[in-house]
Amino acid sequence: NIIEYIFRAIDARKTEFIDRLREAVAIPSVSTDPAHRPDVVRMVKWVKNQLEKLGTKCELYVAGNQTLHDGTKLELPPILFGTLGEDKNKKTLLVYGHLDVQPAAKEDGWNSEPFKLLEKDGKLYGRGATDDKAPVLGWINAIETMQMNNIDVPVNIKFCFEAMEESGSEGLDETLRARKDTFMSNVDFTCISDNYWLGKTKPCITYGLRGVCYYFIEIDAVNQDLHSGCFGGTVYEPMADMVWIMSQLTDLDGHINIKGLNEMVAPVTPEERKLYEKMDFDMVRFEEYRQDIGAVKLLKKTKEELLMARWRNPTLSLHGIEGAFGGPGAKTIIPAKLIGKFSIRIVPNMHPDKVDKLVVEHLNELWKKRGSPNRFKAYSSHSGNYWLSDFKHPHYQCGARAMKTVYGVEPDYTREGGSIPITLTFEEVTGNNVLLLPIGGGDDMAHSQNEKINVSNYIEGTKVLGAYLLELAAM
Amino acid sequence: NIIEYIFRAIDARKTEFIDRLREAVAIPSVSTDPAHRPDVVRMVKWVKNQLEKLGTKCELYVAGNQTLHDGTKLELPPILFGTLGEDKNKKTLLVYGHLDVQPAAKEDGWNSEPFKLLEKDGKLYGRGATDDKAPVLGWINAIETMQMNNIDVPVNIKFCFEAMEESGSEGLDETLRARKDTFMSNVDFTCISDNYWLGKTKPCITYGLRGVCYYFIEIDAVNQDLHSGCFGGTVYEPMADMVWIMSQLTDLDGHINIKGLNEMVAPVTPEERKLYEKMDFDMVRFEEYRQDIGAVKLLKKTKEELLMARWRNPTLSLHGIEGAFGGPGAKTIIPAKLIGKFSIRIVPNMHPDKVDKLVVEHLNELWKKRGSPNRFKAYSSHSGNYWLSDFKHPHYQCGARAMKTVYGVEPDYTREGGSIPITLTFEEVTGNNVLLLPIGGGDDMAHSQNEKINVSNYIEGTKVLGAYLLELAAM
Secondary structure, eight states: OHHHHHHHHHHHTHHHHHHHHHHHHTSOOBTTOGGGHHHHHHHHHHHHHHHHHTTOEEEEEOOOEEEOTTSOEEEOOOEEEEEEOOOTTSOEEEEEEEOOBOOOOGGGTOSSOTTSOEEETTEEESTTIIIIIHHHHHHHHHHHHHHHTTOOOSSEEEEEEESOGGGTTTTHHHHHHHTTTTTTTTOOEEEEOOSBOSSSSSOEEEEEEOEEEEEEEEEEOSSSOEEHHHHTTTBOOHHHHHHHHHHTSBOTTOOBOOTTTGGGSOOOOHHHHHHHHTOSOOHHHHHHHHHHHTOSSBSOOSHHHHHHHHHTSOEEEEEEEETSOOSSSOOOEEOSEEEEEEEEEEOTTOOHHHHHHHHHHHHHHHHHHHTOOSEEEEEEEEEEOOEEOOTTSHHHHHHHHHHHHHHSSOOEEEEESSOOHHHHHHHHHHOSEEEEOOOBOTTSOTTSTTOEEEHHHHHHHHHHHHHHHHHGGGO | OHHHHHHHHHHHTHHHHHHHHHHHHTSOOBTTOGGGHHHHHHHHHHHHHHHHHTTOEEEEEOOOEEEOTTSOEEEOOOEEEEEEOOOTTSOEEEEEEEOOBOOOOGGGTOSSOTTSOEEETTEEESTTIIIIIHHHHHHHHHHHHHHHTTOOOSSEEEEEEESOGGGTTTTHHHHHHHTTTTTTTTOOEEEEOOSBOSSSSSOEEEEEEOEEEEEEEEEEOSSSOEEHHHHTTTBOOHHHHHHHHHHTSBOTTOOBOOTTSGGGSOOOOHHHHHHHHTSSOOHHHHHHHHHHHTOSSBSOSSHHHHHHHHHTSOEEEEEEEETSOOSSSOOOEEOSEEEEEEEEEEOTTOOHHHHHHHHHHHHHHHHHHHTOOSEEEEEEEEEEOOEEOOTTSHHHHHHHHHHHHHHSSOOEEEEESSOOTHHHHHHHHHOSOEEEOOOBOTTOOTTSTTOEEEHHHHHHHHHHHHHHHHHGGGO
16 A cells, blocks of 8 residues: 555665765754854755755745844844645645754763764664754655655645754744744644654654743842851841742642642543553653662652653742852852742643742742741743643544554653643644654653664654655545 | 151052052952962962062962862962061061952952952952952051161061961961971961951951851752753752751741750850940941841841840851752753752850761751651861950050051950951960951951952051051060
């Protein structure tokens, strides 16, 4: 049949696809480093060229300037918008990916040159290999193979490839919103391949992300840092106030002591609970997780508890205290003004506005209870909503069938603990379903030393993307 | 008369003395920062050169290596020993000062470049201006002026200028003890000018200092900082442990919650209480003190309570948490390893060894109570004993007469809240009286942003040091 035919064609081009990834990894498109900005732009143009060979109409859009730490301005790398097919009888898929990468240097502990793809033991090592160059090339590989074999792509495809994802996607959100009624207007579904499997062997589809609400607690006691010998004993020290208020927010077991917050969390449905049972995560993997991070003991005892704690329950993390003495050695100051920082990962149905209100009210009440005469201000620094899709949506079933065709198993339906804020933007701006379709393994080490993607994940992932495109015909 | 003559000569050289201080402040001799070690050494050599011009025989002595946090060794800056005059018919004065400074950066909130002396409204701003470069130069200014005018200095002078005072005077104590029978053997009295007036207008002589016991609390949870989205909810966060344990140490009113500690404090004698009555500190000054530091409300209500809290009662200050996120903006990490830092100012009769034992035991008990599985270690980083002298000693009367000659008033007899641990060493090693003769004002902001010394304190202080040298003839 047609799908077997495409899969064989993809297998036959394996070396060619690896060479394509080698070429992409060789461009050090590090967006956080201004010195690499020309490489980032080169990477965008390289992909534009690949898309144009497929017949895609491309546009490079510069969303403005970035203001660097020292105040200088640097032009943002262009966002690559592409349109492949404008058949009114077809639905339109929007594909998002990013072309920039995290910094990397051999000295950081890489076993090989990070910007030189190394194939070893079935793995392709290189910065950006899995995050997010292989997934981006997967689309190109799949579409190109279909075109070469005269197989009709049953949907119009729009591409949105940015190159500032590792730098907070600067400029993207506004650009997408500004194109709500033009480029984005007729998108029927969005697919993002920029996350990872839960484990190493079983594919998954991701239908939820936690949001984040970030808070600042300002306590201002005196004009400037004071010598603790000269002034200690005469002032209400703000560090004492700060550690007290921070200590009131959680219990040892991580329970959040903010009235009304836990009540907002959507209960686990039986259907959701079932998803966890067959999840590719056993007690061996649980123990591996503990050892990987080096914790003496984890907060949770079972696989379900652990995954739910990461994905579908809120957590509060204390990040630090700006203005306190944080350097090495000993300094005998009474810090004058402090900004305590913490954030809450939010989940359905915790709406950021309501969370902000509860948290700030709670902090103000705690402050009243403390009774300190110092100046106090608690406020939200920023927030990003959680995202939850419906894993039973027909669009998700297209992805699931594609995965089952390639791997012979039903994928897991997972969530992630972190945020990918742009997911929400696509959903809001298009008004339609967004699917996260990871192709990399859970041990790919994105952002870390020795980032890799397995050859099999890259090639089978290309097949998944091809099969998914064909499945979309049924939508 | 001779003293008037010297005072006029000092006044005439004002610009020259300010330029000399400018040159000294321009050398960023920050002893806590290994990167500044060459500047510290440069500062020592610069002062050595100044002393040699006076005819002082100088020696630079390196007391060994310092072991940094990462285990590397760094050579200590040399201690500058000088001998000016070896007349067997004269008594010998030992002068101590320090040439290193606290760290400073414009970004910390300085209104001007910290290492560029700024003269403004009769004040000289700069890191180290008052602590302790102006006092050190005061001696050089006074002696040089006497020499230029052929006035005999009636005592032999020994100099001991170190450059690790802001880093716990590492190496000095052992060095002085090793020289007990050589350099230190014939010292008749020691004078240290490294503290401050109580107020802004009336001079004082200081007869007591608090000691300090500094503690580190280490909490180690995981191998490296974790993404709070991906890992939040699964680990026992060390920041939660840290703020809890820190919050247990004091009450809002500053009371220290460590069993047995407050019971060690010596009661106030009637003679001591009397000193407080005439002290240059009334409710106007009390209110000024509050306004100067910018506190909404002070911990104490009366002048006596306030001064006793600073000078003769213990206090506990929380300084900060190394390893937590301390920068501006928002970062979503779970810090992996933390070192919480606090210190206790100790007073008669709190012996550091006994205090250390009580504190570490108390911290270990608190940790047991917390019940966290994370790795924990609490220990003393360093300590310095309190010091108490006899303000009725003839040597003190020399200082008092010098001050009266310059300022026309009897100085107050004060104590200080801070520590100058080396004071104790000088007293022990020489077996003779040690006098603290401050020249800087009570609002000089040593260790803080915008450290300064008034032009008048610098110049009149130079006169006090000159007058004191002449008074010593009577001893």
